[in-house]
Amino acid sequence: MSDEISSEFDRDTAVRRVAPGEYAADLAKGWAFGDVLNGGYLLAVVGRALADALPHPDPFTVSAHYLAATGAGPAVVRTDVARAGFSLSTGSASLFQRDEDGTEVERIRVLATYGELDRLRDDVRTSARPPDMPPYEECVSTDENPDPSFSPELVHRLALRLDPTSVGWAVGSPSGKGEMRAWFALADGRDPDPLSLLLTVDALPPTAFDLGLKGWVPTVELTAHVRCRPAPGPLRVALTTRNMAGGYLEEDAEVWDSADRLVAQSRQLARVLE
Amino acid sequence: MSDEISSEFDRDTAVRRVAPGEYAADLAKGWAFGDVLNGGYLLAVVGRALADALPHPDPFTVSAHYLAATGAGPAVVRTDVARAGFSLSTGSASLFQRDEDGTEVERIRVLATYGELDRLRDDVRTSARPPDMPPYEECVSTDENPDPSFSPELVHRLALRLDPTSVGWAVGSPSGKGEMRAWFALADGRDPDPLSLLLTVDALPPTAFDLGLKGWVPTVELTAHVRCRPAPGPLRVALTTRNMAGGYLEEDAEVWDSADRLVAQSRQLARVLE
Numbered sequence: 001m002s003d004e005i006s007s008e009f010d011r012d013t014a015v016r017r018v019a020p021g022e023y024a025a026d027l028a029k030g031w032a033f034g035d036v037l038n039g040g041y042l043l044a045v046v047g048r049a050l051a052d053a054l055p056h057p058d059p060f061t062v063s064a065h066y067l068a069a070t071g072a073g074p075a076v077v078r079t080d081v082a083r084a085g086f087s088l089s090t091g092s093a094s095l096f097q098r099d100e101d102g103t104e105v106e107r108i109r110v111l112a113t114y115g116e117l118d119r120l121r122d123d124v125r126t127s128a129r130p131p132d133m134p135p136y137e138e139c140v141s142t143d144e145n146p147d148p149s150f151s152p153e154l155v156h157r158l159a160l161r162l163d164p165t166s167v168g169w170a171v172g173s174p175s176g177k178g179e180m181r182a183w184f185a186l187a188d189g190r191d192p193d194p195l196s197l198l199l200t201v202d203a204l205p206p207t208a209f210d211l212g213l214k215g216w217v218p219t220v221e222l223t224a225h226v227r228c229r230p231a232p233g234p235l236r237v238a239l240t241t242r243n244m245a246g247g248y249l250e251e252d253a254e255v256w257d258s259a260d261r262l263v264a265q266s267r268q269l270a271r272v273l274e
Numbered sequence: 275m276s277d278e279i280s281s282e283f284d285r286d287t288a289v290r291r292v293a294p295g296e297y298a299a300d301l302a303k304g305w306a307f308g309d310v311l312n313g314g315y316l317l318a319v320v321g322r323a324l325a326d327a328l329p330h331p332d333p334f335t336v337s338a339h340y341l342a343a344t345g346a347g348p349a350v351v352r353t354d355v356a357r358a359g360f361s362l363s364t365g366s367a368s369l370f371q372r373d374e375d376g377t378e379v380e381r382i383r384v385l386a387t388y389g390e391l392d393r394l395r396d397d398v399r400t401s402a403r404p405p406d407m408p409p410y411e412e413c414v415s416t417d418e419n420p421d422p423s424f425s426p427e428l429v430h431r432l433a434l435r436l437d438p439t440s441v442g443w444a445v446g447s448p449s450g451k452g453e454m455r456a457w458f459a460l461a462d463g464r465d466p467d468p469l470s471l472l473l474t475v476d477a478l479p480p481t482a483f484d485l486g487l488k489g490w491v492p493t494v495e496l497t498a499h500v501r502c503r504p505a506p507g508p509l510r511v512a513l514t515t516r517n518m519a520g521g522y523l524e525e526d527a528e529v530w531d532s533a534d535r536l537v538a539q540s541r542q543l544a545r546v547l548e
Contacts, residue, residue, distance in 0.1 A: 060522070061495040061543045063337035065364045065387050067357040082368070082383045083341040088494065090339045090383060092366065094356070109356045109364060111385040113339050113494055113543075120520030125485070127452060128516035178401060211399070220362065220387055221335040223497045225543050227519055242402035243536045245501055246394030248334070250539055262517045265524055267541055269335045269387075269499050 007190035008157065009199070013044045015052070021079045023049040025095075029072035033152040036069045039219045040202030041154075046077055046093050046110050047198045053079035054089040056114035058194040063111045063223040070097065070107040088115045117194060117229045130256045131238035133163040133181045140167050158203055159185040159234075169209035178207045178241035184255075185234040192230040192257070200235055201253040201266035207241040208249065208272065215273045217249070222268035224253075233258030247272050281464035282431065283473070287318045289326070295353045297323040299369075303346035307426040310343045313493045314476030315428075320351055320367045320384050321472045327353035328363040330388035332468040337385045337497040344371065344381040362389045391468060391503045404530045405512035407437040407455045414441050432477055433459040433508070443483035452481045452515035458529075459508040466504040466531070474509055475527040475540035481515040482523065482546065489547045491523070496542035498527075507532035521546050 005011045012028035031041035047059050075097050082090045095108040133139070139161035163181035168174050182204050186196065201224045208217040236256040241249050248271055255264040279285045286302035305315035321333050348371070355365040369382040407413070413435035437455035442448050456478050460470065475498045482491040510530040515523050522545055529538040 061339070063339075063385055063495070063497055065335070065337075065356070065385055067364055082339070082380055090341055092383065092385070106356055109366065109385060111337055111339055111366070111383060117520075120522070122520065124517075124519040126517040126519060221337065221497070223337055223495070223541065225524060225541075227517060227522065227524075243398075243400040243501060243539070245398040245400060245536070246391075246396065248394070248501065250499060250501075262519070265517070265541075267497070267499075267539075 007186065008188050009186050009190055009196055013041070013048050015045060015049045015077060017052060021053050023052070023077040025075045025077060027070065027072050027075050030153050030157055032072060033154050035071050037071060038154050038202065039064070039066060039222060040199040042070055042095065042108055043198040043202065043222065043224070044195055046095055046108060047112070047195055049077040049079055050091055050093050050110070050112050050114060051195065054081060054091050054114045055084050056089050056116050058115055058117045059112055059198060059224070059226050060088065060115045061113050061223065061225050062198060063221065065109050065221045066219050067109060068105060068107050070095070073097065088113050117226070120228070124261065126262060128254065128262050130260050131181050131236055131254070133236060136161055136183045136234055139163055139183055157187050159187045160204065166210060169205070174210045174212040176210070176212060178211045178244070180204050180207050180210055180239040182237050183234045184237050191232040192235055194226045194229060197226050197230065197255060197264040198224055200237060200255050201264055202268070204237055204239055206270070207239050207251050211241065211244060213272060217270045217272055220269045220271055222266060224264060224266035226264050228261055228263050230257040230263040231259040244272065281460065282462050283460050283464055283470055287315070287322050289319060289323045289351060291326060295327050297326070297351040299349045299351060301344065301346050301349050304427050304431055306346060307428050309345050311345060312428050312476065313338070313340060313496060314473040316344055316369065316382055317472040317476065317496065317498070318469055320369055320382060321469050323351040323353055324365055324367050324384070324386050324388060325469065328355060328365050328388045329358050330363050330390050332389055332391045333386055333472060333498070333500050334362065334389045335387050335497065335499050336472060337495065339383050339495045340493050341383060342379060342381050344369070347371065362387050391500070394502070398535070400536060402528065402536050404534050405455050405510055405528070407510060410435055410457045410508055413437055413457055431461050433461045434478065440484060443479070448484045448486040450484070450486060452485045452518070454478050454481050454484055454513040456511050457508045458511050465506040466509055468500045468503060471500050471504065471529060471538040472498055474511060474529050475538055476542070478511055478513055480544070481513050481525050485515065485518060487546060491544045491546055494543045494545055496540060498538060498540040500538050502535055502537050504531040504537040505533040518546065
């Protein structure tokens with residue numbers, strides 16, 4: 001919503017209020033994998049609309065159900081406030097696009113509760129530990145992918161550095177464990193904030209690759225919790241899948257900041273297409 | 275929706291369609307802790323309305339945002355179908371009650387995707403293992419609570435047997451780990467099904483007790499994934515909290531059936547009140 005937008009993430013997730021609770025967006029093809037926009041990017045767009053529609057600025061918990069693949073181009077986000085409380089407020093949002101014959105189609109429906117991270121107490125009592133992974137310089141840039149045909153647009157928006165133990169899939173030797181760890185930053189150097197964490201939780205190669213699956217694993221639902229404002233600098237992201245069954249798998253993400261704080265947790269249910 | 279209802283869970287979660295997409299419920303005080311109805315019970319009520327409103331029978335992923343405490347008495351659930359697909363359908367639901375002056379107040383808003391569990395492939399490839407806990411007979415019935423003043427109505431609806439390592443909080447010696455494990459069954463002997471799993475994921479004493487907290491830890495948001503139809507017999511439930519920070523904590527649940535299958539996973543964001 002700023003007049004001076006210097007980062008491509010901010011520019012490409014910008015929304016413009018066109019009516020009370022209604023926002024126009026121009027979804028950018030730079031965040032696509034093939035023709036399909038990344039789910040985390042779309043969540044950040046919807047999250048920005050909700051940050052304007054709700055009286056609190058920061059996403060505390062956001063659940064998105066993905067109804068259909070979303071491509072680049074114009075979109076509308078319609079929001080509905082369920083409750084505006086003192087500490088927390090809750091609302092729904094839906095992202096719509098028009099199909100070829102002009103019919104409006106709902107692509108994503110979201111339910112979210114927002115609050116104000118800077119107002120939280122600063123106590124931390126956690127048993128979670130940051131992922132055990134090599135420093136940034138020793139991880140593998142996705143620019144170094146040995147398969148030159150694998151160069152989705154999305155890769156160029158991100159400065160991802162994969163833990164060397166997480167790249168076996170790229171050379172035909174997945175670990176089979178269902179794990180993926182990486183350093184995450186935006187390629188344009190923009191520092192992380194609560195909104196960009198909504199992208200971060202869904203921006204790594206899927207754990208399905210590490211399980212030896214090669215097809216598309218579309219997200220059915222993703223819920224992200226933002227637990228504190230991230231410090232500047234690259235983030236560490238650890239994904240794990242514990243249960244693949246009946247053609248579905250869950251993928252959990254933990255995001256740690258440069259100050260070793262757990263800044264976001266997410267879980268998605270994804271469908272294994274074959 | 276059955277005419278012959280022999281279980282108290284089925285009777286107390288029954289909903290009656292009063293208009294297209296709109297359902298009346300009579301919330302039963304038997305599922306309360308003090309004056310506040312259990313969030314899992316309420317999710318099962320809303321889940322039953324959605325099972326009727328959507329073309330698929332089983333909750334695959336259900337996200338509930340709790341807006342205000344809900345007490346016993348009449349309630350209305352209004353549903354809205356977002357998408358009805360071949361394998362999956364998605365819809366929203368809101369539960370309303372009337373306050374003292376008759377104003378309708380939204381208590382819970384839900385976003386859910388339903389499917390048909392019996393249509394899933396039967397492949398299972400999981401690294402998750404059932405919780406390491408003693409057999410049912412060696413666990414501690416909540417009827418044996420040493421504090422006789424602690425006897426919320428909810429306890430009588432459930433046949434909970436707590437892992438002995440999870441009961442320190444009841445005698446003033448919480449482990450501090452943020453874990454809780456128990457056998458779960460309905461007191462009336464009704465076998466588990468996908469709908470009752472929505473209760474199961476939120477029916478144990480909170481991990482907050484094991485962290486040494488004594489106050490109320492209200493759920494802000496809970497998302498449950500039902501991964502397969504549970505086999506008859508008692509369930510094992512393992513709760514863990516990894517991160518308590520800024521006055522919030524997440525609580526993860528895994529539910530295992532008598533056939534050693536992971537039948538449900540859930541995560542909630544809860545607020546630590548002091």
